[in-house]
Amino acid sequence: MANFETVEVKTDLLIVGGGFSACGAAVEAAYWAKKNGLKVAIVDKAALDRSGAVAMGLSAINQYVGVKDGDNTLEDYVRYVRQDLMGISREDLVYNIARHVDSSVHLFEKWGLKIWKDEAGKYVHEGRWQLMINGESYKIIIAEAAKNALAEAGGEVYERIFITEPLVENNKVVGAVGFSTREDKFYVFKAKAVICTMGGAVHVFRPRSIGEGFGRSWYPPFNSGSSAYFTLKAGAEMTCQEVRFIPIRFKDGYGPVGAWFLLFKSRAISAGGGEYMTVRKDELQNWAPYGLAKPIPANLRNYLGMLDLDAGFGPLYMETSEAINKIADQYKEDPKAFKKKMKELESEAWEDFLDMTISQAILWASMNVKPEEKHSEIAACEPYFIGSHSGASGAWVSGPEDMDTPYKWGYANMTTVEGLFAAGDASGASSHKFSSGSHAEGRITGKAAIKYIVEKGADPAVDMAKVEELKAKILAPLDLFAAHCNETTEPEVNTNYIMPRQFMFRLQKIMDEYAGGVTAAFKTSKFNLERAMELFVFLKEDSDKLAARNLHELTRAWENVHRMWQGEAHVRTMLFREETRWPGYYFRADTPKMDEANWHCFANCKVDPATGEWEMMKRDVWNIPGV
Numbered sequence: 001m002a003n004f005e006t007v008e009v010k011t012d013l014l015i016v017g018g019g020f021s022a023c024g025a026a027v028e029a030a031y032w033a034k035k036n037g038l039k040v041a042i043v044d045k046a047a048l049d050r051s052g053a054v055a056m057g058l059s060a061i062n063q064y065v066g067v068k069d070g071d072n073t074l075e076d077y078v079r080y081v082r083q084d085l086m087g088i089s090r091e092d093l094v095y096n097i098a099r100h101v102d103s104s105v106h107l108f109e110k111w112g113l114k115i116w117k118d119e120a121g122k123y124v125h126e127g128r129w130q131l132m133i134n135g136e137s138y139k140i141i142i143a144e145a146a147k148n149a150l151a152e153a154g155g156e157v158y159e160r161i162f163i164t165e166p167l168v169e170n171n172k173v174v175g176a177v178g179f180s181t182r183e184d185k186f187y188v189f190k191a192k193a194v195i196c197t198m199g200g201a202v203h204v205f206r207p208r209s210i211g212e213g214f215g216r217s218w219y220p221p222f223n224s225g226s227s228a229y230f231t232l233k234a235g236a237e238m239t240c241q242e243v244r245f246i247p248i249r250f251k252d253g254y255g256p257v258g259a260w261f262l263l264f265k266s267r268a269i270s271a272g273g274g275e276y277m278t279v280r281k282d283e284l285q286n287w288a289p290y291g292l293a294k295p296i297p298a299n300l301r302n303y304l305g306m307l308d309l310d311a312g313f314g315p316l317y318m319e320t321s322e323a324i325n326k327i328a329d330q331y332k333e334d335p336k337a338f339k340k341k342m343k344e345l346e347s348e349a350w351e352d353f354l355d356m357t358i359s360q361a362i363l364w365a366s367m368n369v370k371p372e373e374k375h376s377e378i379a380a381c382e383p384y385f386i387g388s389h390s391g392a393s394g395a396w397v398s399g400p401e402d403m404d405t406p407y408k409w410g411y412a413n414m415t416t417v418e419g420l421f422a423a424g425d426a427s428g429a430s431s432h433k434f435s436s437g438s439h440a441e442g443r444i445t446g447k448a449a450i451k452y453i454v455e456k457g458a459d460p461a462v463d464m465a466k467v468e469e470l471k472a473k474i475l476a477p478l479d480l481f482a483a484h485c486n487e488t489t490e491p492e493v494n495t496n497y498i499m500p501r502q503f504m505f506r507l508q509k510i511m512d513e514y515a516g517g518v519t520a521a522f523k524t525s526k527f528n529l530e531r532a533m534e535l536f537v538f539l540k541e542d543s544d545k546l547a548a549r550n551l552h553e554l555t556r557a558w559e560n561v562h563r564m565w566q567g568e569a570h571v572r573t574m575l576f577r578e579e580t581r582w583p584g585y586y587f588r589a590d591t592p593k594m595d596e597a598n599w600h601c602f603a604n605c606k607v608d609p610a611t612g613e614w615e616m617m618k619r620d621v622w623n624i625p626g627v
């Protein structure tokens with residue numbers, strides 16, 4: 001076996017992941033841990049300052065309810081999420097996040113984030129729930145607060161450690177193992193409770209950007225399904241694994257469209273069909289009641305554009321020049337004011353990209369795009385798993401203790417595995433939490449996990465023999481490569497092993513072609529999904545033959561195993577749900593209609609850790625009375 005030093009870390013609470021929800025969890029848990037003489041440790045595969053989906057920065061905070069100014073009520077937010085998710089949401093979780101999110105935003109401002117204000121000193125809204133920010137350093141600010149809180153409470157930060165497996169004994173989590181991405185070190189974290197916050201997943205599906213553009217995607221490449229893998233492997237029940245997210249973004253650079261739609265009130269059109277949201281509005285009747293209420297769910301907006309593409313009316317465009325000129329026209333009587341407004345709008349348009357998707361600005365610049373003069377192409381991206389945004393996949397977690405919810409078996413945000421908590425992308429059916437809501441959910445979870453430890457936390461009984469087995473399994477790709485790499489002239493081609501890159505291509509091909517990726521125009525069917533399951537059998541067999549030359553490839557190898565599990569949960573759940581509920585995200589061509597009578601429910605799944613058997617089940621949807 002590769003010669004890695006084993007490093008043991010003992011803590012009370014372990015937070016795996018270092019993104020927005022992890023930082024929220026760290027801030028809150030550190031406070032309560034200090035009061036109770038407990039220790040908190042956080043582990044990130046990258047460096048907290050620039051890790052996760054907000055690594056590059058963001059241009060808006062997408063969830064702010066504005067309760068103190070009476071802008072909206074918590075119930076308004078619950079209704080909004082219910083509507084966008086076509087009726088399938090955990091309203092107790094959404095409500096709980098909504099009532100805490102404003103305070104997270106106020107903390108961000110206190111910590112130094114610049115939130116735009118108008119002349120009256122009020123936050124500038126991009127849309128009803130969104131606040132404009134100068135967000136290039138958003139993640140650094142939030143990470144700094146988390147690190148400060150941990151330092152003050154005697155906590156620890158571990159960076160560049162890839163968490164690979166959970167440690168579970170008798171349906172109770174006792175820690176996690178992983179390896180350093182920089183040194184030959186294997187880490188064993190022993191903990192009384194673990195919070196899983198390792199984000200969502202990208203590159204499970206083949207991306208649009210292949211060849212020279214490979215690696216570009218809307219979702220950041222750093223998150224590779226580790227949350228889904230960790231919770232599934234621990235035996236936790238999962239929910240909404242079929243609810244992937246497909247954003248419509250500026251094509252090829254994946255630049256954001258929120259500011260265009262919400263702030264500039266831009267229209268989207270197809271080249272041959274015009275404004276598809278208006279021309280095709282009758283289609284929305286087929287998806288009542290959600291299709292007929294406002295705001296129209298994101299997947300249905302996608303779907304109307306996709307219908308135009310099917311009809312040969314594509315490409316799709318964002319009418320940037322029309323939107324900019326319409327706003328500036330209000331100043332046309334005064335040429336100086338007009339010129340000034342045009343400059344201001346132009347710079348806002350570019351800043352939106354520079355804040356969070358610099359590559360789109362580079363692409364526009366290289367193609368001589370002037371948004372004030374000509375429209376730009378938009379397209380549906382490949383599917384992603386991001387339960388905190390507009391997808392919903394994640395673990396099935398316990399509801400808030402003070403609410404009369406039917407989904408309650410203990411502490412807030414605890415999964416069905418004792419002592420294992422989940423937040424952000426890792427917790428399901430509570431989307432539209434975004435950066436701020438993920439932070440708030442992290443705070444809720446951090447506090448609940450410390451309460452659990454105070455009331456029930458037992459010393460973690462870790463079986464070191466099992467850990468040794470895991471160590472051998474995790475490092476096996478290095479051994480396999482070393483044993484056989486000299487048997488061929490081209491080390492990447494070898495009958496004894498498969499390299500991580502080739503393995504990823506195989507996974508992506510299955511998902512793309514059979515599970516409704518870009519190539520399949522986001523359509524699938526029972527027969528295609530069953531074929532995917534047949535191919536997964538071989539893929540899973542071959543995952544034991546993954547090889548790695550170095551630490552970098554060892555990370556890639558395990559990222560792909562994690563992606564594979566996310567992919568399998570997705571395929572199985574789409575197969576289980578015999579209807580089409582989210583056209584625009586995926587369309588099951590053999591069950592093309594929504595079936596409220598049989599499928600107005602959650603589709604959940606879990607894996608038995610002892611046998612590896614999958615179980616699928618339905619769970620009822622509960623609405624908050626009177627909302």
Ligand SMILES: Cc1cc2nc3c(=O)[nH]c(=O)nc-3n(C[C@H](O)[C@H](O)[C@H](O)COP(=O)(O)OP(=O)(O)OC[C@H]3O[C@@H](n4cnc5c(N)ncnc54)[C@H](O)[C@@H]3O)c2cc1C
Pocket residue numbers: 016017018019020021022043044045046051052053054058059060061062063161162163164197198199200218219220222223224226227386388389423424425426433434435436438
């Ligand atoms: C392109 C894009 C644009 C967005 N735009 C906005 C916006 O404008 N406004 C807004 O409010 N929200 C926006 N969001 C949503 C927001 O970024 C997410 O809701 C939020 O980051 C989710 O928090 P999280 O903690 O679940 O995941 P993340 O913040 O992504 O953190 C995941 C963490 O897990 C770590 N990790 C992953 N795998 C492992 C492993 N195996 N071992 C150890 N650590 C691991 C990562 O390094 C990272 O630190 C956007 C998201 C995306 C992807």
